[in-house]
Amino acid sequence: MKCPACKRLLVEYSTPSCKIDICEDGCAGIWFDAGEFEQSKHYTVEFPRELLCVKKVLDVLIDRSKLRQCPRCDQKTMTRLVLDPETRLEIDQCPTCKGHWLDRGELAHIRREDEEITKLLERIEFHKKKLYG
Ligand SMILES: [Zn+2]
Ligand SMILES: [Zn+2]
Numbered sequence: 001m002k003c004p005a006c007k008r009l010l011v012e013y014s015t016p017s018c019k020i021d022i023c024e025d026g027c028a029g030i031w032f033d034a035g036e037f038e039q040s041k042h043y044t045v046e047f048p049r050e051l052l053c054v055k056k057v058l059d060v061l062i063d064r065s066k067l068r069q070c071p072r073c074d075q076k077t078m079t080r081l082v083l084d085p086e087t088r089l090e091i092d093q094c095p096t097c098k099g100h101w102l103d104r105g106e107l108a109h110i111r112r113e114d115e116e117i118t119k120l121l122e123r124i125e126f127h128k129k130k131l132y133g
Contacts, residue, residue, distance in 0.1 A: 034098035070094035
């Protein structure tokens with residue numbers, strides 16, 4: 001499969017929960033097949049740390065303003081999915097195969113947010129218990 005952002009070949013990796021494809025020799029984006037992103041976005045799901053912070057090859061430039069083609073279904077244009085309006089975090093989703101493309105650092109960002117929210121909720125629970133027994 002070719003990278004939808006910089007057209008280099010994607011390299012397949014196995015994580016404990018799924019198989020992903022990484023643009024290791026280029027922009028360091030990650031491809032998730034249908035359902036895999038939903039699993040991997042939670043920080044409680046085991047995900048190899050080194051895959052969260054693959055380095056981008058320096059001279060690779062990507063244009064985020066361009067709509068991209070799905071690497072799985074040839075010539076299908078992916079749509080932008082706004083995950084977080086506040087930080088303007090957008091990922092690409094293929095309307096046909098339901099796969100997701102994440103640019104470098106986006107998964108790490110999403111998982112960290114998930115972690116913060118979970119910790120906050122745990123803290124609130126803890127204080128509630130203290131207050132009301
Ligand atoms: Zn790439
Ligand atoms: Zn597709």
